[in-house]
Amino acid sequence: MDRISTLLSTKKTVFSINELEKIFFDTEKKSLKQYLFRAKKDNTILNPFKGIRALPNYDQKELACKIKKNCYISCETVLFKEGVFFQYHWDTWSCMSERWGSYSIDQQNYVFYHLKPELLNNPIGIKEYDNYRIATPERALCDYIYLHPKSWIDAPESINRIRLKTILPYYPKATVLAINKLLDVEY
Numbered sequence: 464m465d466r467i468s469t470l471l472s473t474k475k476t477v478f479s480i481n482e483l484e485k486i487f488f489d490t491e492k493k494s495l496k497q498y499l500f501r502a503k504k505d506n507t508i509l510n511p512f513k514g515i516r517a518l519p520n521y522d523q524k525e526l527a528c529k530i531k532k533n534c535y536i537s538c539e540t541v542l543f544k545e546g547v548f549f550q551y552h553w554d555t556w557s558c559m560s561e562r563w564g565s566y567s568i569d570q571q572n573y574v575f576y577h578l579k580p581e582l583l584n585n586p587i588g589i590k591e592y593d594n595y596r597i598a599t600p601e602r603a604l605c606d607y608i609y610l611h612p613k614s615w616i617d618a619p620e621s622i623n624r625i626r627l628k629t630i631l632p633y634y635p636k637a638t639v640l641a642i643n644k645l646l647d648v649e650y
Contacts, residue, residue, distance in 0.1 A: 466498065467507060467518075475594050476521040477529045480514050511568045527556040527573050528595040534560035534575060535589050535596035541603035542616065549617040559583060559598070559606055576610055581633075588630045601627040604642065605634050612641040619646050 469486060470478070478486070487495050499516060502508035509517045512530055528534055537559045543551035552572075560575040561583060567573075588602025598606060604622055608614060616622075624646075631639050643649050 466502075470508075470518060475525065477511075477515060477517045477525040477594070479529065480516070483516060512566065522594065523556060523571055524597070525594040526568070527558050530566065530573055531558070531560040531562065531564065531575055533583060534558045535598055537598035537603045537606045538576065538610070539607065541598050541600060542607060545600040545603075545621055547600055547604065547616050547618050547621045576606070578606065578609070582609075585633050587633060588626065599626060599630075601630050605630055605638060608641045608645065609634055609638045612637060615645065622646065624648065 466487065473486060475482075483495065483499070484492065490498075499508060499510075503510050503516075506519060509519060509521065511517050511521070511526060515526070515529055517526060524536060527536055535558060536556060538557035539548060539551055540555070540557040542548045554570060555572040555574060558573065558575050559578040561577065561580065562575065563577045564575040565572065588599045588605070590597050590599065600621060601623055604616070604627070627642070627646075631642065
């Protein structure tokens with residue numbers, strides 16, 4: 464089996480160098496490095512970000528969650544997708560992470576917002592898929608208001624109040640009060 468077929472069999476499209484070393488465990492590091500250099504040169508494997516390689520048809524959600532460890536897609540990206548926001552920049556992926564950052568890769572922007580570790584590491588309201596993690600609309604709203612407490616949303620009826628009520632206790636009181644005011648409820 465050739466190397467591209469091996470990568471395709473993983474059902475991933477984005478790989479860290481460590482993952483590639485594990486996949487090709489029987490290949491010497493020097494040989495793997497040479498292969499990756501040649502593959503980058505002929506565009507069979509891309510190098511969209513330092514320490515990350517991707518197949519040419521890579522999944523942008525997967526790349527977003529690979530750029531920074533322990534991050535997940537949230538905020539404007541999820542709120543727009545779920546109809547809570549009506550306007551959004553199509554070329555931006557918003558993520559929650561341990562550190563701030565903003566990157567432009569292949570005409571896409573990847574924005575990482577800082578979230579305290581106790582919130583970031585709490586899995587409530589985060590859907591886990593094989594290659595990426597994404598917030599539910601309720602978690603995304605909590606994250607968004609945590610970052611922008613004076614913001615508003617276009618369609619508050621799109622938020623499931625029961626799920627929101629289970630997520631809110633983990634957020635600071637200021638976020639809870641801002642959401643209460645935003646949705647005209649009291650949790």
